[in-house]
Amino acid sequence: EAGVTQSPTHLIKTRGQQATLRCSPISGHTSVYWYQQALGLGLQFLLWYDEGEERNRGNFPPRFSGRQFPNYSSELNVNALELEDSALYLCASSLGQGRLNEQFFGPGTRLTVL
């Protein structure tokens, strides 16, 4: 069974540009979560999508946004990139809300903002 996949593996952008990160969940999973892990820091919750809708977001500015497609894959968009957005962005998937479940993480996308 394929795990959570993310693309691209690495992404280099300059300040002010936009970045788009993609995530494909495990087959059968309807929830997708995005986390940011800046260098030397812990994982910070960004966004949670389930059944195509945003269910919750963490303490991040509106320039962090995303969406979930009908096939449950997801995109994370970061607009007006800032240097401090450089981080490992992790996507996780799980069975839908209302069920006791664990989250399975992908390998991450390393975003570097120059």
Added chain:
Amino acid sequence: DAKTTQPTSMDCAEGRAANLPCNHSTISGNEYVYWYRQIHSQGPQYIIHGLKNNETNEMASLIITEDRKSSTLILPHATLRDTAVYYCIVREGYTGNQFYFGTGTSLTVIP
């Protein structure tokens, strides 16, 4: 916000049991204790979770105190590949909600 407290780092000799403690004194009745680990720059890996009973799987054992205010993750025979950051997380179990990761414990297994 993270609701757990863990030691920053620990060492363990290869082949010995690694016991990783976690305090979660404000845990509520419907919150579960989850453990994940993250090997350098990889995605976190699920280890185990529990509510109030002790749990065991092929990776580890989870011991939760009777008052549920603390727990211990036990890796029975630590190997070098168990070197990682271990996160203890409490989460309400039935909404599929996000995890709030703390700073975790950096476990180093020594040959």
